[in-house]
Amino acid sequence: xxxxxxLRYEVLRNFRNWxxxxxxxxxxxxxxxxxxxxxxxxxxxxxxxxxxxMTAMATLGTMAAVISGCAIIATERATGWTRQMRITPLxxxxxxxxxxxxxxxxxxxxxxxxxxxxxALGVRLPAQGWLTVLGLFLVGLIPFAVLxxxxxxxxxxxxxxxATGGIVTLFALLGGVYGFQVATSGPVLAIIxxxxxxxxxxxxxxxxxxxxxxxxxxxxxxxWTVVLVPLAVRVYRRDTGRV
Amino acid sequence: xxxxxxxxxxxxxxxxxxxxxxxxxxxxVDLAIAPxxxxxxxxxxxxxxTTTIEMVLGLTRPDSGTVTLxxxxxxxxVAAGAVGGMLQTGALVEYLSVRxxxxxxxxxxxxxLPVEHxxxxxxxxxxxxxxxxxxxxxxxxxxxxxxALVSNPDLFMLDEPTAAVxxxxxxxxxxxxxxxxxxxxxxIFATHYLEExxxxxxxxxxxxxxxxxxxxxxxxxxxxxxxxxxRATIPVAGLAxxAxxAxxAxxAxxxxxxALPGVTNAERHGEAVILTCADSxxxxxxxxxRFPAARDIEVAGAGIEEAFMALTADHNDDELEKxx
Numbered sequence: 001x002x003x004x005x006x007l008r009y010e011v012l013r014n015f016r017n018w019x020x021x022x023x024x025x026x027x028x029x030x031x032x033x034x035x036x037x038x039x040x041x042x043x044x045x046x047x048x049x050x051x052x053x054m055t056a057m058a059t060l061g062t063m064a065a066v067i068s069g070c071a072i073i074a075t076e077r078a079t080g081w082t083r084q085m086r087i088t089p090l091x092x093x094x095x096x097x098x099x100x101x102x103x104x105x106x107x108x109x110x111x112x113x114x115x116x117x118x119x120a121l122g123v124r125l126p127a128q129g130w131l132t133v134l135g136l137f138l139v140g141l142i143p144f145a146v147l148x149x150x151x152x153x154x155x156x157x158x159x160x161x162x163a164t165g166g167i168v169t170l171f172a173l174l175g176g177v178y179g180f181q182v183a184t185s186g187p188v189l190a191i192i193x194x195x196x197x198x199x200x201x202x203x204x205x206x207x208x209x210x211x212x213x214x215x216x217x218x219x220x221x222x223x224w225t226v227v228l229v230p231l232a233v234r235v236y237r238r239d240t241g242r243v
Numbered sequence: 244x245x246x247x248x249x250x251x252x253x254x255x256x257x258x259x260x261x262x263x264x265x266x267x268x269x270x271x272v273d274l275a276i277a278p279x280x281x282x283x284x285x286x287x288x289x290x291x292x293t294t295t296i297e298m299v300l301g302l303t304r305p306d307s308g309t310v311t312l313x314x315x316x317x318x319x320x321v322a323a324g325a326v327g328g329m330l331q332t333g334a335l336v337e338y339l340s341v342r343x344x345x346x347x348x349x350x351x352x353x354x355x356l357p358v359e360h361x362x363x364x365x366x367x368x369x370x371x372x373x374x375x376x377x378x379x380x381x382x383x384x385x386x387x388x389x390x391a392l393v394s395n396p397d398l399f400m401l402d403e404p405t406a407a408v409x410x411x412x413x414x415x416x417x418x419x420x421x422x423x424x425x426x427x428x429x430x431i432f433a434t435h436y437l438e439e440x441x442x443x444x445x446x447x448x449x450x451x452x453x454x455x456x457x458x459x460x461x462x463x464x465x466x467x468x469x470x471x472x473x474r475a476t477i478p479v480a481g482l483a484x485x486a487x488x489a490x491x492a493x494x495a496x497x498x499x500x501x502a503l504p505g506v507t508n509a510e511r512h513g514e515a516v517i518l519t520c521a522d523s524x525x526x527x528x529x530x531x532x533r534f535p536a537a538r539d540i541e542v543a544g545a546g547i548e549e550a551f552m553a554l555t556a557d558h559n560d561d562e563l564e565k566x567x
Binding site for chain 2: 009016076080084088091
């Protein structure tokens, strides 16, 4: 069963929280327009800066969009709503699927707005290229969506907002979102290349090169997913006393 | 106690125990509730009511013992939509109207009541279009009740359902519960109000310190826990019956106190005497004439807490030591 009515209201109530939505969408968009328009003719790592920075801000915005699901889970746990739903027949996986869908919808909206802003700043990609960027983001966000669920069951509602901000900033900084690489060679670069945020930032470059990620990128995303999913499941079970 | 009736097994708890650290929240509870019964779990705070309910609902895992609901495990019964309820805490999610929220919950159950019908029964129709964060405490509680009703379960589990509800609201609430019970649903509710348990349950299960200390028809339990408590100091010399000097035979003394008219339970700790009475006037007169040395006499209405203490003092003092 897919529980369409439940999903519809879950999406509705999250998108009615317009302050939350506005802040999620506005931050990367404003940064992009400010910094991107100043540097619109600059070449950066062999691509036009607006292309690079579009994917960089998309990384920042979509990471925040899916991880911030943790704040919602933590709040629902704190208020007792999670327990109320747990004595209904709604399966746990449907509960989480709904959370992931909401996060992805927020992320999708972020991507659309940034793409429009990118076009306004002169970014031109072939249709195929836009679709590839979109596809790579949908895949690359999986570890962050799982991380959101993990955190939501690990920490309290008050800590969730802080943790979201901190984690997004850290991943963004190391992944090269702000337009510079923390390292360009050596072991630090190896660590950076093992972060999913790095590969989200690389999505734009990959597309301009006419291909998707190198195999390395797929392995990194897969590895994070394989590690995080069982952790999230374990934390959820410990949290709920369910087997 | 019968574990089944003609309608098949109902709710069966068998040697159910749960501890949190050193605290034995629930200790080896056995309980069988037949389908269609309305049962009150009555007890003071900390009696183990909520922990018991959480184990029945599968929200808390027992350390030992089993729970079956209509022959299924709690998880199976919940998955089948056989259970609905109101937990003690539970804010409503925001950014939905009352109607939308009730519709959302109804959609996850296999056999929900029509949303409008459930809202009417719970008395939320007049604010059905209001957002859930714009409700008073009493209105919130009614919406939670609407959620329990719309799920149309076989078993209603209600943990202190009328907390924060005004008198009028309580009356309407219990009227709806009676209607539900009349359809053959099983209703279990926790409360610390004796009047509520007495007025609305067929049967009262009395819990204190994690144990069931009494279980029976409401009238029987009411007689046990209502009444008054007399506290007095009676010197040991005075206690030993008038003729026999210096005989510190405590059991006989307690028995003599328990034999006073109107006493349902007697306790003595050194010189301190605590008498639980069905008729304190009668007891007091007899006490003063039989034990003229009695002093510091206090008569108090037996709060349910005191009544439970009196009822349970005998058989688990030693275990209480272990807990503390």
